[in-house]
Amino acid sequence: MLLPTIQALESLGGSGTTEEIYEKVIEILAIPDLILEITHGNSSQTEVEYRLAWSRTYLKKFGLLENSARGVWSLVSTSLDLRKLQARDIVEFVRDSDKREKIKTDKNNNNDLSSNTELPETLEELEWHQQLHQALLSLxxxxxxxxxxxxxxxxxxxxxxxxxxxxxxxxxxxxxxxxxxxxxxxxxxxxxxxxxxxxxxxxxxxxxxxxxxxxxxxxxxxxxxxxxxxxxxxxxxxxxxxxxxxxxxxxxxxxxGLGVKIKMIESVEVDLDWFAKI
Missing domain, CATH: 3.40.1350.10 (Trna Endonuclease; Chain: A, domain 1)
Incomplete structure (x- = not known):
């Protein structure tokens, strides 16, 4: 669903909400209702929603998409040529990048250094989504x-x-x-x-x-x-x-904030360029 996600955003004018992208991808791929109703494991997501979430994450890591805090996704460039894009190349690039990041993280952890490696958006969301969904079903x-x-x-x-x-x-x-x-x-x-x-x-x-x-x-x-x-x-x-x-x-x-606690993590970065201009 990588390239259909880009197609969907192009047809939406370069940006769109998760719901708008979902509807447009369904239209592009003509996905039947029987497929749309399949849920992903025990989560509240359908299988299509789950795969689209991963597609957005891969495209963001590849540098083609960005998202705002308000849940709007947009193309980094509106002049993309889909003929030059291959889904396989995007997947291989992101997986190789993740492997290198994991090696770096493992090395840092072995040296007792803290790591700020960012998990893919979907992994973070799936964890709390699934926990909350299971809590709701247990009520x-x-x-x-x-x-x-x-x-x-x-x-x-x-x-x-x-x-x-x-x-x-x-x-x-x-x-x-x-x-x-x-x-x-x-x-x-x-x-x-x-x-x-x-x-x-x-x-x-x-x-x-x-x-x-x-x-x-x-x-x-x-x-x-x-x-x-x-x-x-x-x-x-x-x-x-x-x-x-x-x-x-x-x-x-x-x-x-009902049944969910959000912890803010402070990130401090030294601006070496600022010191160079003194």
Whole structure:
């Protein structure tokens, strides 16, 4: 998926979010839904998302991509000639570079020197993603609902209540979303704590339960959504339903510091050029 990732960014104008790149690569490669629903091991990522994450890492290490703190990826140069790029060359370059870095790290460690070797982005992310995802899957349904309640409150919702009543059509709770302190609207939410994919029929069932009660729905899952489910959620003429999948959920928990601790590591570098100019 290395070259399709570059193609996707070129068609997006040279930059794009992870989600935009994902959608464009799927379009370029015409990946069927059955493949898109395959998860990578026990993680919340699908196999396609996992491979695309590695593709971005390889392309960044090769010097073709860069990313901002806001999760936007961009081409270092917008005048790339794909005919001159070979995926095999990119992989070999990055792996050779990693081997040299590992030898250097091992040597430093043997000399009891600290090392600041940077792990590939995906390895760092996969480690905490998988730990957090497993923690979410280990929660009881009631505990997961309370976590979602806390998540919504931390995100600006007010009057968030967990209902979870049987026979309520799958409605797990209600809340009021506030926008800039002026506008507000009622939201019904549903929580699905599992690894599978939410289907279009489940979106329709949720919408049926919403009928006459609100104009807005929110469905949060630790799993994924099929492409048909995503289309159904935004179908013209039907009350819209916002979707939060497992990847978005763990990212939001990290952003809000819920169950995730972020440690900042100070890096000090001496500017020898500065001294030379004195």
């Amino acid at each position: 009881s349904p009631g505990t997961f609902e309370r976590l979602v309640q806390r998540l919504l409150r931390e995100s600006g919702f007010v009057q968030v209540q967990v209902t979870g009543k049987s026979g309520d059509g799958g409605i797990d709770g209600v809340g009021i979303a506030r926008i800039n302190g002026f506008l507000s609207f009622h939201v019904l939410f549903q929580c699905k704590r599992y690894q599978g994919s939410v289907t279009a029929s489940q979106i329709r069932d949720f919408r049926g339960a919403m009928q006459g009660r609100t104009d807005k729905g929110l469905l949060i899952t630790t799993g994924t959504f099929t492409r048909d489910a995503i289309k159904e959620a935004t179908r013209d003429g039907a009350p819209p339903i916002d979707l939060i999948d497992g990847e978005q959920l763990v990212a939001r928990l990290k952003e809000l």
